[in-house]
Every structure is written in C-alpha cells, then in structure tokens.
Amino acid sequence: MTPPLAIRPATAGDLDAVEAVERHAFPEGEAFSRRQLRYLLEHAQGACYVACRNGEVVGYIALLTRRTARNLRIYSVAVDPAARGCGAGQALLDAAIALARQLGLHEATLEVNVTNDPALRLYARNGFRSGKLLRGYYHDGADALRMSLRIAGEPRE
Ligand SMILES: CC(C)(COP(=O)(O)OP(=O)(O)OC[C@H]1O[C@@H](n2cnc3c(N)ncnc32)[C@H](O)[C@@H]1OP(=O)(O)O)[C@@H](O)C(=O)NCCC(=O)NCCS
Numbered sequence: 184m185t186p187p188l189a190i191r192p193a194t195a196g197d198l199d200a201v202e203a204v205e206r207h208a209f210p211e212g213e214a215f216s217r218r219q220l221r222y223l224l225e226h227a228q229g230a231c232y233v234a235c236r237n238g239e240v241v242g243y244i245a246l247l248t249r250r251t252a253r254n255l256r257i258y259s260v261a262v263d264p265a266a267r268g269c270g271a272g273q274a275l276l277d278a279a280i281a282l283a284r285q286l287g288l289h290e291a292t293l294e295v296n297v298t299n300d301p302a303l304r305l306y307a308r309n310g311f312r313s314g315k316l317l318r319g320y321y322h323d324g325a326d327a328l329r330m331s332l333r334i335a336g337e338p339r340e
Contacts, residue, residue, distance in 0.1 A: 185269055186237050190278045193224050193231035193243060200240035201233065208261035212322060215259065223258065232278045234262065234271040241266035244275040246282060254331075255283040257293035260302075272305050280309070283334045290334055294320060294327040306330050 193201065198221055205214045215223070223245040224231050234242040242262035246255055257279055262271045283291050294317060295302050311330040320327035 189235045193233045201243045204263050207263050242271040254290040254292050255288050291332045297326045
C-alpha cells in the first residue's frame, strides 16, 4: 500500500529536498537555480508547500500573490518522477486552491508549456480554462498557454 501523503508549508530547511525534486523534474536549463528556489521558499510574497511521503519531500508548489492583485499565481509545481501518478500533484494543487479561497482571491493563474501533457491534464481536470497562447515564452522558444481557474468563495473585505 502507498504510504499516506502529507502536505505542509515549506520551510527554509526544505531547500535541499526541493532542489533535488526540481533537478529530477525538469530538464537542465529549465530548472530553477538553488538561488531562485531559496527566494521562493524564504522571501517571495506568496506561499510554498511540500508534499511528503514517509517524511521525505516528493514534490513542491510555489505560489505568488501581489498585494493589489486578486489572483494567485501558480509559479511552479513539480513532483519527483519516482513519486508521480499517486496524487501528489493533485494534493499540491488542492493546497493552492484552498489558499486562494482562504485569501479571498478570485482566480488562480499559471503558464504551462503547450507540450506538457501531464500538467495540462492535471489543470484541465481541475477546471482550469485555456487562455492566451504565449509564443516563445520559454528560454528554448517553446510556447506557453496561460490557464486560469475562477475561485468561488467569499470576496475578502
Ligand atoms: C505535472 C505533475 C506535477 C503531476 O504530478 P503527479 O504527482 O504525477 O500528479 P497526480 O498523481 O495528481 O496525477 C497524475 C496522474 O496520475 C493519476 N493518479 C493519481 N493518483 C492515482 C492513483 N492513486 N492511482 C492511479 N492513478 C492515479 C491521475 O489521475 C493522473 O492521471 P492522468 O495524467 O492520466 O490525468 C508532474 O508530472 C511533474 O512534476 N511534471 C514535471 C514538472 C512540470 O511539468 N510541472 C508543471 C509545470 S506547469
């Protein structure tokens, strides 16, 4: 039986593990550097969560907010290849959507490579709608699709 998955806020102490997930999840050149990951974990305005199994970090999600904006930006999500297909990506996305609700935000947005089928399926399954096509969005010239999810809930005030 697959051990249960736990989602918790990331801490500075998760940097090594998050970096390892990032290296395994993205091809060289596409992965965030350690410095970028440290910024996302420790300084960025938003939140980071990690998915843990048997106490080990198997995935993370980085979320950004802006004081004046009403949307939560899903900046990065990754699961170690060995831990995929068991619901970690879904659980991390659930945490992001729950945070958006809690903050009274209206929308969650993200950009995804048009060829990234597993990610496109995950977002579509969760009700994200396709928006603008961003040509040449990535370093290698690949196109991205902007996707967004309307968040139901009480607006903050
Ligand atoms: C996209 C990504 C985060 C998904 O993570 P994941 O942990 O595999 O996601 P899930 O396990 O929730 O879902 C993946 C599949 O497993 C299936 N699944 C989930 N739990 C399952 C279970 N217990 N039994 C069988 N199948 C299951 C899901 O239905 C889904 O199937 P589908 O792809 O056919 O729709 C992962 O592929 C990844 O890290 N990719 C590289 C980084 C990346 O591209 N990030 C996105 C950038 S925009």
